[in-house]
Amino acid sequence: MHFMKHLIAGAAALVMATPAFAEFPDKSVTLVVGFRAGGGSDAAARILAAEMETQLGQKIIVENKGGGGGAVATQYIRSQPADGYTIGFAVATTFAFTPLTGRVDFTADDVDFIATTHGYRTVYAAPKEAPFDDWAGMIATAKDRGWINYASIIPLDRAIMQYIGKKEDIAVNIVPTRGGAGARQAVLGGHVDLGFSGSNALPMMEDGALKVIAALNPEGIAEHAQIPTLGGLGYDVAASEAAVFFGPKGMDPAARDRLEAALAEAVKSETFRDFVNNKFRGFETFRSGADTAASIAADTQAYEGLMAVIAE
Amino acid sequence: MDLILTAIWNALSLWTLLSVAGGVLIGIVIGAIPGLNAPMAIAVAIPLTFAMSPLSAIGMLVGVMKGGGFGGAVGAILLNTPGEPHSAATTLDGHPLAKSGKPRKALQTALYSSVVGDSCSDLVLILLAPVLAIYALKAGPVELAAILILSLTLVASLSGRSLAKGIFAAALGALLATVGLDLETGNPRFAFGYIELYDGLPLAAVAIGVLAVPEIILRLQDGRQAKTARPDATSDGEDRLALSEFKRLGKPIFRGAGIGTAIGALPGLGTTLAAFLSYAATQRFSKQPEKLGTGALEGIAATESANSAVSGANLIPLLTLGIPGNLTAALLVGAFLIHGVTPGPMIFERNAELVYGLFAAMIMANVMVLLIGSLGLRVFALIVKVPPHVVYPSVLLLCVVGIYVSQGGFFAVWLMLIFAVLGFVMIKMEISVVCFIIGLVLGPMIELSIRQSVILLGRNPVAIFDHVFALCLVVATPIVAWILIRDRARLSDG
Amino acid sequence: MALLWWIIPAQVNDRGSFGLPPSLAPRALAWVMVLCGTVLALQNTRTPAQPGTGLNLKDIVFLAACVTAVGVMLMAMQAVSGWIGRPYAGFLCVAPLALIAFTALHGRAPIWVYAFNAVAVPALVYVTFWWGLRLPLP
Structure with a gap:
């Protein structure tokens, strides 16, 4: 038809x-x-x-x-x-x-x-058993421990995370992963504290499989207004x-x-x-x-x- | 339960049946063309599914995937042209058997083992997917690194006459696999300024280059030297798989299915590893290990059941976690998204009807592969009867065209040509091409997972004791290697 | 076995001149390769190659002929598809000639085989890839 x-x-x-x-x-x-x-x-x-x-x-x-x-x-x-x-x-x-x-x-x-x-749209995703629920919690955990493990996919997300690490004075262990699947696997399995993800993390969040704590794109996530953008968190960067x-x-x-x-x-x-x-x-x-x-x-x-x- | 029955009933509609059958046909044909493979077949079929209902579309793609797997075996057995690295394991015994005048027997073994392996892993998927997925997730970079290191001992058992040459070939493969952008730093390695190399060497081009083209060149040379490349004519009766023979293959088939299912459920390991592991295991436990590699049915059965089992089991992480286990599965995720199916832990609640429909379609696809495959056997076996001076020149052209199309450009074709030279030299020097492929495929996986492990454990070395399973595997590796090497020594003595 | 000798030093040279990125892992990997290669080379000097194996001149000449044939075909396809900006122009012009060349390499073929390969095979490829699969060729 x-x-x-x-x-x-x-x-x-x-x-x-x-x-x-x-x-x-x-x-x-x-x-x-x-x-x-x-x-x-x-x-x-x-x-x-x-x-x-x-x-x-x-x-x-x-x-x-x-x-x-x-x-x-x-x-x-x-x-x-x-x-x-x-x-x-x-x-x-x-x-x-x-x-x-x-x-x-x-x-x-x-x-x-x-x-x-x-x-x-791109976001930061965290495992559902992570000891934090939002961005401030993540930063607090990282400061407390001194470091976080971060699953990166592309050079841009790595650069942005390095920038955030510098601003917040936390050590970011950047774990390279192969494509979106590798990063998602690391996040879902709880092998890292935070990972970069495309919009396919959204349905996973809706299912309760992981937490989405911030959006990297300046427009944010329209249907989930509670997710802050990096700009909203006071960082002068975006993807x-x-x-x-x-x-x-x-x-x-x-x-x-x-x-x-x-x-x-x-x-x-x-x-x-x-x-x-x-x-x-x-x-x-x-x-x-x-x-x-x-x-x-x-x-x-x-x-x-x-x-x-x-x-x- | 009602829901499940409705779903299955829906799946049995004529349209779904037709689209699955169509998918299987497309898969077999494309998979059998030298240079094209199952991922290519799916990429070609995706646009065809745009106008279909989600169930027909997904049924068709699953059909393409399964058909493509068998098609790959057809190419590997008849022409020694594996479209994907895992088919390289099938060529080990499949091609010698076909060359010795029993192409039908080889194809039948491949077909039946592949369908059995596939059905086993589909059953596991249908019954256990959600539970398995949770366990599979626990395998992080550290565990994967340990499994991969253990698998490296494969090189020992597949390295042909000289162990040193086998290790050399694997090392060369792993070295070539480091070509491309380094994932950690983002800097190119060995790219010589070509951006085409930034994503690494295209595997299909290398596999066809190293395995298929040298074989064609050798055949062309045979023709020139007036040797008959024609297989000896065998009577039809001999060229058929007897039931008793098939029964004897039960062990390797189920072993392969088990290995394939386990590996497929763990995301990030892949089909090639499963195929070679199963082959090595069969060699280890076979009563006549010296026959493997010369056209033993066991060898074909082991590899085909393992790599088909992976394709079913791959859907476990794919459906429940959205994590594709290999390229074919990655393409399927894309297709699922297009048709509004979002993989995730809640898929059984959210898309229940579709998921159970998909399960029904998978079983249907297995039956279709069996039916269409059996009908096709006669046709495929005829290829061997075509005069060699028609077959080999055309296959050479097909390899070029196939790589051009699947890799999108001349660059990959030139690479194929370069690797053809390498492959030809390696065959002449009796260096194991198979070990080269293992190094090429496993090398980067091992490198990445070790580097990830080091980063993860770097700040927190005590965490290593959380990974008891991985530690056990690492300790077991030298033991397994020693056993395999001892076996080799015994074999060459006897 | 001379080739093995030649490959390994070449690999080592590559490594020195290349300057790997400042990440530890690739360098470590590279060193493992060098080590492995050296061990192999040593082994090969100790056990001299048996006669009858390895490459002979005839093989190399034939290999070179095949590679040249495919290479010339690729270059011709690239050139022709550059002149005529339509899909398949290059393929349709060059493939028949290439097949004739491949068949000649095989040798000992009756004339009808040349004709069949040159006409039917490219046509079949064209039909499958373009009409069947909608994939563009040069």
Whole structure:
């Protein structure tokens, strides 16, 4: 049923989108997803790609080039022609944080942004048998004992925790884990005191399997107002993560605008909104290409400050 | 109880049945293509499920997972092209048997052991999942490190003629596995400036490169030197698994199923370890250990039942904790999320209907693998009858295409080519490629869990006495190693 | 066994020039590798290699031929897909030629095999991967 609906919508869009003159796009568009096939980020990209197909009236070929948190896909996109027929999908920190680590040779200025389609939410989770229930309790426990064990997943969360450790004068034992699953295992099994987690910790908290004591994203967790944000706790840091569509530097403006408009429509679809809110448990947000570039520039500045504090 | 019955009844609807069957078919076909594997099959199938009802969708994906497992064995046995490192264990006996003109027998053994192993672990999952999950969680980095260190003694029993070469190969594998971003510091190791290497060497590319491509090159060379690579024609009667033979395989199959279930329930160990452990155990307890590696049915049965058992047991941590045990399971979590199923301790209350439906679908998928697999046996066995000058060039192309598609780019294909050279050299030097794979897969796990343990215990050394189980395992390791080495010495004497 | 000798010093050299990150564990791991390698090398000098095993020149030449064939195919695919910006262009142009090369490496094949491999096999791959699985190829 669903499929038929798309088909009809697609056919309708095709008829409407083919006026007398040849307009972008007149052939299939390749979307390079910067993550392995099958994860939450990839699923969002594929849903959006399906919606864009109905908007643009052309096939969208989804290709996965995972690795380096979107860096591999970014490198690839930079080598492609800037005609709008090859675009990429990565996250905000790919451009705002990864370049600061000095491991890649691109910055946010080396690509053109098309749009931000949705936001990610990230939290600090603690085991349910932890001797504390909130952030203040965690800090008190850590001060009392002198140290806490913290399960880290990505360089950014590690940097933020180092920053907090410095501010609070506690020793943070950073335990590296492989991906979200490794960190969750460490938290659920009570092998660490605190761990970084994506929004998949929320249903676990609702089930009483773990405690969520703070949110790293500045927007906080709308449905659980009691969870404080780092900003609310008086720290001048945050992890703002969002899904970003981008293309090679100097993209054809007409094509870029067309893609941005298609994405602006695509994010309004019921399928996508349901996915983001109820399945992915991120949050809805749409930013134009220009706004995306501005917010990434602001993030970069904030992270530079963060790195400076850690390096002190 | 009512709820459970309704759930099972729902699962038996025609749609679910069809989607499970479709999933199994997709899984077998993709799994059998050189270079593609079960995770790839799931990634391909996920978009197909977007428009389905959650139960059909999950049923289909479970079908793909199980079909993919068997498909992998098909590739491993007939063409020596394992799509995942754990299939490397299946090639040890499966491929020699197929080459000796009994491809059907090898496939039948794989199919039946895999279905038995799978069903056993599914039963455990259905009956004990919530309880087991709680125990499994208690195994932290310290316990995992101890289990992994003990498993390293595997190298001793699988290292072929020279123990030193086996250790060398494992060390080389472990060294190559350190390529990529170091998890602790976030700095690249041995990446030579390629960001493609930041996430480590792609396992599928290395496995295909080291195991499959050299084999193809050797076959091509055979053709050139006018040697017949064709297996001797055997009568159909001989190329079939007799019931009595199957009965004799009971022990290795159930041992494999036990090992697979235990390892699968502990998140973070994985299929490869289970397959090799089971193989080594079978070798240890076999009445004719010298036959293993030359095409013994026991070897196929042990590995296939173990790695299929893992796939069922993997769902224990996955469903109850949301922790995937391997790549395939990780993809399943993503798919579950898309279909509104959130894994977690309360899943049996919140999504009861779906969970019991899933259990029914799993059993259904086992039956389907058996049915479709049996029908497919004839077709698959024909591959061996295709003239070699058609098979090997096409398989070479398929390996390239498969790696390109599954790893997303030319980079992985070049890596595959480099590792093909390495594999070819290793085969010629009689260095165990299998030990290399064990090092490659276990090395990083051991490294990570030891480093985690050191960090965790660093501030609190007394805590080590909380880990009595781990301590026992560490103490047992040299003893087990000594026994295995003594066995080797006895074998080579006799 | 000469190769074993060559691999190990190369590994040691790598280590020196590479400068591992300032974390203890990888360095410790690396040292274990070096140690293991040295022990092996010593063992190999003590027991000379038996004749008849190991690589011979013919193997190396054949290996090089195969690797070159695949390598040239990859480069050609990359080049062609760069010229024509459509999916599968590179694959469809290059794969038939590559298969002819692979078949030639195998040798002793009747002409119909060359034709079959060059036409039917790429077509089959194209149909399965694109129409069946919707996966893009170069």
